Amino acid sequence: MRQVELGRTGLRVSEVAFGGIPIQRLTDDEAVAVVRRCLDLGVTMLDTAHGYGSSEERIGRAIAGRRKGLVIATKSPAREAAPFREQMELSFRRLGVDHIDLFQFHNVSTAEDLEKVLAPGGPLDIAREAKAAGRIGHIGVTSHKLEMALQMVDSGLFETLMFPFNYISDEPARELIPLCRAKGVGFIAMKPMGGGLLEDATLSFKFLRQYEGVLPVVGIEQAAEIEEIVGIMEGDTAFTAAEEARLAEIIEFLGTRFCRRCDYCQPCPQGISISTVMTIKSFVRRMPPDRVFGEGMRATVARAETCIVCGECAARCPYGLPVPEMIAQNAQWYNEQMALHSA
Template sequence: MRLVPLGKTGIQVSAVGFGGIPIIRLDFEEAAQVLRHAADKGITLFDTANRYADSEEKMGRTFAGMRDKVVIATKTGQRAAKAAMEELELSLTRLKTDYIDLYQPHQVSQPAELDALLAPGGAMEALVRARAQGKVRSIGITSHSLEMARKLVATGLFATIQFPCNIVETEAAAHLFPEARAAGMGILCMKPFAGGMLDDGGLALRFLRREPDLIVLPGCDTAAQVDQAVEIFSGEAAWSEEDAAKAQGYRDELGSRFCRRCEYCQPCPQGVRITYAMMYRVVAKRMSPAKAVQFASETMETVRNCIDCGECATRCPYNLPIPEMLAEHLAMYDSHKAAQ
């Protein structure tokens, strides 16, 4: 496995890491098998978060006794010092470790969030103290806003920046990544499959493999997915004309107005299954309208409960007009249903 430096931290990590969300679908033994397989195949960086259900606990159980063989990154969504320290201590307990290699304030995308993070009594104050105590080796940060990510890089406070990049979200390559490189930061690439909207994993990973210093974090829940990622990132950066054409097809299909399935919009007070309803357009195209109606009916019927309160839109890191899009998808579903 090819190794790359994690910015200026002095830590070397595998060029492809392991995203910790999908293992929440597995039981503890299944998760342990996939995690151990990844480590055996040469993956050294494992990324999770306090809010990823039991992901931290599964990593903690799996890596007990081999802590020195893996690099663990986790995250906090808290902006105040006391709450961030509480989450850090909880992560240490769940991960069964006395230190975290890379600790990241998560989803800092609004100016007010950065102000709170850096203010006296803010989370950064606690994390710097935790780093001095040896509980944290390095401090990184994540964002879904390109404008804010560039500001975070410019602060010079963080060892790494984690940001979405994939076939249909390429904006970071023009400015963010060069600025992070110039600052000596490690670049962690989340959402390599665009939140699951790219159903050709090999194509998605080959696209990112072309950047020699990206640390790509695909989410895996099977050994086969791990093997595919390891094979691609252990080899040469192959990219064919056929690959380019297929990638353009995804861009044409998805555009920029699509759900990445991050689920920050949920839960809906009215019980709307927002994430899956937001996928209806793509599901209908890939399955056929008739099959999509049958497959998605239970989900799409919940959209009728939407009262257009807009609460979901305020939580969306991509600023999607969620109620408007849900209404569009419901109208499409109804037209498909009527045509049967």
């Protein structure tokens, strides 16, 4: 795979990075096999997090004896000194490494989060000590909030930024990515396939390939997924006319009301599976009718009708989606589809 520069870190990495969320769903051996298949195909950057369950340990197992030449990235969501230090040390142990190439502050999406990260003696100071000691190579940050991301990139305190970017969530293309370029901050595109909602890998990766200096990190669960992506990256990455038409069609279908399924809107006091109802149209389009209109899904969607419009979910949604309105519309749409199906 082609190698790209990660901002001004001096790191050169494969043009697609491995995202370590989905391997939590596998057995240990399956996870190790998937990671190794990625390495065999030329993936040299692996990203995980303290919060991704077994992911760090499984990556550690997979890279044992193959560490050289890899860029290992992980993150901690801790905002206080003691838990941050503990989580960082745990990451070293789980990954089985004495050097982590990129350590990121996970999901810094509010001013309070940032203040805690920057507090004297807090997470940033601890990460800097580890960097000075040669245990960490670089310090980065991840976020879902555009205004916070802009502020953090502008601050010059972080060497990389991980932020959602795909052909639906394309807001970063306007200001954030150019700012990263100007500041020499490596831009890592999280959710290049919309957290699994954008199914056509060709469209997703050809879209991202247009942006110089953008490194997609993609969650991989099966070897076939990375094999397909590598094939796309190694082929002609210009859009064909048919692909452009399909891209426009999908963008129109999903519009600006695109749920990233991040579940930051939870918990709902009524126990509504918000992200499921928010993305039900995609589910109905992709899955066989017996699953789509089966008892389990009917009950899940019916629960949306108990919404008391408290607004808590909308206040928590990092994308500002009008959640109560959308789940009501989606539940109604689902009921109509079900009626059509049973007719």
